[in-house]
Amino acid sequence: DGGITQSPKYLFRKEGQNVTLSCEQNLNHDAMYWYRQDPGQGLRLIYYSQIVNDFQKGDIAEGYSVSREKKESFPLTVTSAQKNPTAFYLCASSIRSEQYFGPGTRLTVT
């Protein structure tokens, strides 16, 4: 069953802690993406990776970091430097420009 998995579905952290969100795909797609979704804001691109061991900043990369050591995996770390980390985070992979999305992780930082 091909697709994108994100875990966990809900995540709670205390302010000042780093937290890593998981994203795995078995679609054999080269490109992967992280978005942040806030009410009324649509999806905003955090980071993307076109190929293993390479990634690029998106529109709102500050306070986030990523790695791409394997084609299947693109974890996102929300660092303590991110001023407003509470949000819904979506991971996607793509072939041509058509993107396939995971179920998302809702992160709450208090």
Next chain:
Amino acid sequence: AQSVSQHNHHVILSEAASLELGCNYSYGGTVNLFWYVQYPGQHLQLLLKYFSGDPLVKGIKGFEAEFIKSKFSFNLRKPSVQWSDTAEYFCAVAFGGSQGNLIFGKGTKLSVKP
């Protein structure tokens, strides 16, 4: 800067009403165009897409969209909505065609009253 605009933040319709959601984008070059839908509690999923060819594109669940190049628009339509169409709809554009990353509009929330 490249941008995508969705004109309506929230649309409320009764069942069987016709739907048209507007989407406009900046830029006059090659684009790939998408509409995604997010049903309550579910994944974002592709509704339809346009890469080239016939500018009238048919998608899943009776939705269609028309690409009007001269107006930089890609409006989504459905002749008769159902309660199950209640969802948030996102227009997205890949500027530069298949080489471009997607830029999303801010979304339109559709509420269909039974």
